Amino acid sequence: MRREKYIYNEKSLQFEKLVVSPTQRLKQIALYLFVATIGAAILYNIAITYFPTPKEQVLTKELDQMEHHFSSITNEFDVLTQGLEELKSKDAEVNRLIFGLDPIDENIWDGGTGGSEKYKYITKYSSNTELITNTKDRLAKIKSRMDIQRKSLDTIYTLALEREEKLTSIPSIKPVQEDKLARDIRHLSGYGIRIHPVHKVKKIHKGIDFTAPEGTPIQATGNGVIKKVTKSRSYGNNIIIDHGFGYETLYAHMAEVHVEKGEKVIKGQQIGTVGNTGLSTAPHLHYEVRINGKHVNPIDYCLDGLTSEEYHNLVIKASIENQAFDY
Secondary structure, rough: OOOOOEEOOOOOOOEEEEOOOOHHHHHHHHHHHHHHHHHHHHHHHHHHHHHHOHHHHHHHHHHHHHHHHHHHHHHHHHHHHHHHHHHHHHHHHHHHHHHHHHHHHHHHOOOOOOOOOOOOOHHOOOOOHHHHHHHHHHHHHOOOOOOHHHHHHHHHHHHHHHHHHHHHOOOOOOOOOOOHHHOOOHOOOOOOOEEOOOOOOOEEEEOOEEEEOOOOOEOOOOEEEEEEEEEEOEEEEEEEEEEEOOEEEEEEEEEEEOOOOOOOOOOOOOEEEEOOOEEEOOEEEEEEEEEEEEEEEEHHHHHOOOOHHHHHHHHHHHHOOEEEEOO
């Protein structure tokens, strides 16, 4: 039963029953609801701030762990970035000192990775947009630098292979092993003006004569392809090897030929034997080196097993004007 309220009427000097109109009643109810709502909101905010639910506590703990892991990832980014910088520095040193190339362009290395709209889809995470976009920017830059460095190393690797191929192809050893020579190598007949063995007149000798017993193995002085296998009146049985890079070598007066035209050979491979064919006065190998079709002194390409002093003495002996064994 609803309690009735009375008020004292000063005019009638009596207590009279309080009568509330429907409009006033609605206003009272509205005011009560408003105050109750405000109070509930304040209590809710206090509760969620100072008294988190178990689920919120778990989420807060997970967030702390994520922040810790993210900090660790950031540190790894720093280490990886530093490592790439060191690798770039070494790359530049290798390029400059060994291959004579320019280092990686700094403008390319520090270039951008895209426009401002590339992370537009991340804006829905308004509270973490900057953190996420900064992390993605760093990751994109690292990926870009890794790609640039990979391409640079690919270039170096290709140049290294070419350099290795060139080093193994350029003639660099004697065509007859020194322990197989018939006489001391210092008595060889060298490149330059020599006395013709038949006519006894001075004439240009375009190679070096290595004396050795007939049948002594002859070796290719560098990697290459057999360009010619012929027999001529002057050179007898002879071979020309194309080593690439403009280099060719000729081996003449051979007794036997063990290769065919078009065959690939490697440095040190036996290609035939020493003989006495063609215009030759004794068993020996006539050896020539040509660069872009021009004859050069083969002594400059007989570097195997010689110290600096031995090589110097060899050059001197090969320069003495003596009688050649062929022409």
